[in-house]
Amino acid sequence: MSGNQSNTGEDHCPTIVGSNKLIFPIGAGYVASVTGIIFNLFVLMVFCLHKKACTVTEIYLSNLTGTQLLLVCGLPFYTDYDKADNDWPFSESLCKLVQAVMSMSAFCNIYFLVLASLDCYVALVHPLFHELMSRPFNAKLGCLFVWSFGLVFAFPNFIYNKLIFNPQSNLTHCLLALTSLDQYVLYDVRVIIFNFIIPVIIILFCAVRITQTLRKRRMEGLNPQRTEQKTTTLILAVLLAFLICWVPAHVTRLLQVLRYTHILKCHIILVIIEELSVSLMFFSCVLNPILYVIIGKSFRNRTKEFFKQ
Structure with missing residues (x-):
């Protein structure tokens, strides 16, 4: 989805075009667009328009929902782009804007999960410190910090994304037009380091420590409070869904780097894996609101109160 394609003419990977184009990614794109926008708008309404103020965890989850809403709003553009055999039908300004917004959203998405997992970790493992640090103001400040860094992270897309016409294929591509391989x-x-390696290490560390602490408490007969346990279960479920849906996309990006450096040769299987991993990545934007309803008892109660309100 990054549009990073070298103009050096070296080792171009085959693309799936015409009658051989995968039906699943295109269909998944349209389905994820409609359902993702509806589901995430609903979650944002429950979090933001409810008369009761959000907890720290809900602040992180509402911002996470915002990033997913931005992602699925940009998805129809790339679904049409993919359906048209990578012929961008929109303006260059839209090429820059859509790619920058999606890049920023992908960055913020994982770091709101990092904040939520860190908050859950501190609450269980260092409860005294959590009472001092876990305040709505601090949570909002952390979210503002993440949004700001996401904007900086997406800045190259505003500058370097361009429309490039290919006379051989008679197609106009929306690409990150850098000058060298x-x-x-x-x-x-x-992207791999800051969007994948660093945050995943933090998330895995928090998840392991949370699991160990809960297991230790059960062995000692010190079960956590029901609300605390429900919140922890929801966070762990969202983290697991993220790892399942997003790790393949980052693995394909790593394979792309290996292909650029000629360590790995291109094969049509790699293209198919990349198409499917992108579909899986956007599926997480639909999955998370479903998890809130199924696992999040606090969210269900908040939804009932919202409709009564």
């Missing part, structure tokens, strides 16, 4: 590699490596 090294710049493409550095861009993808930066």
